[in-house]
Amino acid sequence: MIRAAISFVAFLALSPLLLGVVNRVKALFAGRTGPPLLQLYFDLHRLLGKGAVYGVATTWVFRAGPVIGLAAVIAAGLVMSFGGAPALVAFPGDFVLFAYLLGLARFFTALAALDTGSSFEGMGAAREVTFSSFAEPALFLCLVVMARASGALSLSGMLGDELAAAWHVQGPALLLAAVALLGVALAENARIPVDDPNTHLELTMIHEVMVLDHSGPDLALVQYGAALKLFLFGALVVRLTLGFPIASPALSLLAFLGGMLGFGVAIGTVESTVARLRLVRIPQLLVGATVLSAFALVLLLR
Numbered sequence: 636m637i638r639a640a641i642s643f644v645a646f647l648a649l650s651p652l653l654l655g656v657v658n659r660v661k662a663l664f665a666g667r668t669g670p671p672l673l674q675l676y677f678d679l680h681r682l683l684g685k686g687a688v689y690g691v692a693t694t695w696v697f698r699a700g701p702v703i704g705l706a707a708v709i710a711a712g713l714v715m716s717f718g719g720a721p722a723l724v725a726f727p728g729d730f731v732l733f734a735y736l737l738g739l740a741r742f743f744t745a746l747a748a749l750d751t752g753s754s755f756e757g758m759g760a761a762r763e764v765t766f767s768s769f770a771e772p773a774l775f776l777c778l779v780v781m782a783r784a785s786g787a788l789s790l791s792g793m794l795g796d797e798l799a800a801a802w803h804v805q806g807p808a809l810l811l812a813a814v815a816l817l818g819v820a821l822a823e824n825a826r827i828p829v830d831d832p833n834t835h836l837e838l839t840m841i842h843e844v845m846v847l848d849h850s851g852p853d854l855a856l857v858q859y860g861a862a863l864k865l866f867l868f869g870a871l872v873v874r875l876t877l878g879f880p881i882a883s884p885a886l887s888l889l890a891f892l893g894g895m896l897g898f899g900v901a902i903g904t905v906e907s908t909v910a911r912l913r914l915v916r917i918p919q920l921l922v923g924a925t926v927l928s929a930f931a932l933v934l935l936l937r
Contacts, residue, residue, distance in 0.1 A: 636721075636723075638720045638721070638884050638888075639720050639721050639722060639723045640723065641720075641888070642716075642717035642718060642720040642888065642891075643712060643713070643717070643723055645717065645888070645892070646712050646715070646717055646863070646866055646867075646870070647709075647712070647863070649866070649892070649895075650859070650862040650863045650865070650866040651673075651675035651676050651679065651859065651862045652672060652673070652675075652676075653862065653865060653866055653869060653895060653898075653899045654675050654861075654862050654865065654899075655670070655671070655672035655673060655674055655675055656672065656896060656899030656900065656903065657899050657902045657903040657906070658670055658674070658903070659672055659903070660899065660900050660902075660903025660904060660907065661903045661906055661907050664903070664904070664907035664908070665907070675858065675862060678855075678858065679855045679858065679859055682850075682851055682852060682854050682855035682858070683851075683852050683855050685850070685851040685852070686850075686851050687849075687850050687851035687852055687853050688850045688851070690751060690752075690848060692750075692751060692752040693750050693751055693752075693848075694750055696746055696747060696750040697747045697750040697751060697848070698853070699743065699747070700743045700744055700746060700747025700748075700750070701744075701747070701849060701853045701854075701856035701857050701860070702856060703739070703740070703743040704740040704741075704743050704744050704856070704857065704860050705740075705856045705857075705859060705860040705863070707736045707737070707739040707740035707743070708736070708737070708740050708860045708863045708864050708867070709863065710736050711732075711733050711736040711737055711740075711867060712863065712867060714729040714730075714732055714733050714736075714790055715733065715790055715867055715870060715871075716790050716791045716793075716794040716795065716870075716874065717870050717874075717888075717891060718870075718874065718887050718888050718890065718891025718892075719794065719795055719796065719798075719874065719887050719891070720884070720887070720888070721791040721795070722789075722790055722791045725789045725790070725791040725792075726789060727788040727789055728788050728789070729788075729789050729790055729791075730778045730781075730782065730788070730789070730790050730793065733778075733790060734771065734774055734775060734778065737823070737864065737867075738767070738771065740860065740864070741763065741764070741767055744760075744763070744845055744846070744857075745760035745763050745764055745845060746760075747845070747849075748760040748844075748845035748846070748848075751848050753848070755844060755847070756844055756845055756847060756848065758844065759840055759841055759842070759843070759844030759845040760845055762841045762914070763841055763842060763845060765918075766822060766829070766841070766917055766918070766921065767823070769822075769917075769918050769921035769922060769925070770819050770822045770823055770921050770924070772925045773815050773816075773818070773819045773921060773924040773925040773927075773928050774816075774819050774823075776812075776815070776925060776928035776929055776931075776932060777812045777815055777816045777819065777871075777928045777931075778793070779932060780808060780809070780811075780812040780928060780931045780932050780935060781793040781794070781798075781809075781812065781875065783932065783935045783936070784798075784801040784804075784805045784808060784809055784935060785797040785798060785801050794871075794874045794875070794878075798874070798875070798878025799878055801878070802878055805934070805935055807931075807934060808931040808932070808934040808935050809875065809878075809931070811927045811928065811930055811931035811934070812875065812927075812928055812931045813872060813875045813876050814924075814927055815924040815925070815927040815928040815931070816868075816871055816872050816875060816924075816928075817872055818920060818921070818923070818924035818927075819868070819921070819924055820865075820868035820869070820871070820872060821902075821905070822917070822920070822921055822924075823864065823868060824861065824864055824865045824868060825841060825842035825843070825861075826865075826902060826905075826906060827905065827906040827909060827910075827911050828905075828909045828910065828911050828912045828920070829841075829911075829912065829917050829920065830842055830843075830911075831906075831911055832861075842861075865902075866895070869895050869898040869899070870891075870895070872898060873891060873894035873895055873897070873898050874891070874894075876894075877890065877891075877894050
């Protein structure tokens with residue numbers, strides 16, 4: 636339980652740092668110095684010290700969106716296994732709750748965007764839920780593949796020491812699932828080539844357009860929730876690809892954090908070397924991830 640608590644605290648504390656690594660890698664590729672690694676911490680502190688502005692058309696739904704979204708992502712972290720450590724809350728089938736908690740966060744973010752009455756934010760909400768309908772089947776299939784390969788129905792078991800034996804027996808299937816999961820992670824976290832978190836072009840915005848009306852502490856909750864969500868998907872990808880057991884819990888945590896650093900570098904590299912896809916191409920990418928995960932499941936069931 637102590638190991639699980641330490642991993643969960645690391646998840647809460649280091650998530651903004653992961654985005655700092657991504658932004659620094661992108662700056663290096665562009666030949667710039669870039670923002671400090673701790674820039675998001677500074678931004679969150681600054682936003683929490685400001686007041687929030689609400690439009691006359693908004694209701695309690697708009698104010699509840701960032702709060703419920705952040706609470707749902709934190710709750711998803713409670714059932715997540717970080718670096719092979721058991722989750723704080725673990726039970727058979729908790730991977731279904733994990734996926735639905737992320738869906739709940741997305742739902743209230745889109746609902747808050749619609750509550751503004753802005754057609755611009757409504758456009759972003761429509762795009763978000765459309766693309767998520769393609770991403771969720773791939774995510775569920777990847778989780779089912781891990782459950783089948785590990786023989787466990789809990790994330791703690793699926794991402795535990797059983798992964799090492801599963802890689803020896805079902806390596807090709809797990810490799811396909813890892814590639815599909817990386818594509819889902821890029822889509823779910825509004826990263827290039829699916830979306831650009833730094834863009835403000837009307838025709839290309841997806842996630843960012845939904846939170847344009849949020850300010851002050853509400854915007855801080857949105858940004859912190861986005862960092863936590865990226866960390867969650869990074870933890871899935873890192874643990875799936877680096878599933879070897881380590882006897883020492885301390886070394887296991889260090890190896891996991893090193894893997895998360897590599898994940899941040901990989902995301903920054905992809906965003907610096909790959910062009911953003913046209914909106915009509917994004918479903919094709921996500922369907923491809925679904926097909927890969929389906930092939931992985933077929934390999935396990937044959």
